[in-house]
Amino acid sequence: MAVHRSKDHVKHQIQLTRMEFTVFGDEHYMQLAYKEALKARDQGEIPVGAVIVCGQTIVAKTYNQVETLQDVTAHAEILAVTAAANYLGAKYLTECTLFVTLEPCPMCAGAISWSQLHRLVFAATDPSKGFTNFQTKKQRLLHPKTEVVSGLHSAPCKQLIEDFFRELRN
């Protein structure tokens, strides 16, 4: 017997399923760093917060803890660099971006330099203690490959610090 095949063509509808994911931008991560700064303020610390992102993964969220830990090196950035290295199990942060609410001081710039950080994004500038006041064109404090972006979300981050010191004086 002949096998009669159905001539009906089965139409395959190929549905391309697009992976739904959200790519967050710098603004989002700086908002998170700001939230960390608020935690610092609530604990009587100078309000500085930091977040380190690797790809789309947050590998560190920290805030200044100098008073809590009674440790002058416990700046948000130093704690973030250490936390990120612990998370990644690697000492170099060549794929990472650090978001911090205040321009890093020279000590933190040193740590950031040693970490070979890919990108540094800071909000408010620090005219007295910020690392850019201590470097020259010949002598950079950061690793030569580290990209630097400043000024993002700077007004509220600066305001937070000004309010903190105003309250401290009163």
Ligand SMILES: [Zn+2]
């Ligand atoms: Zn610092």
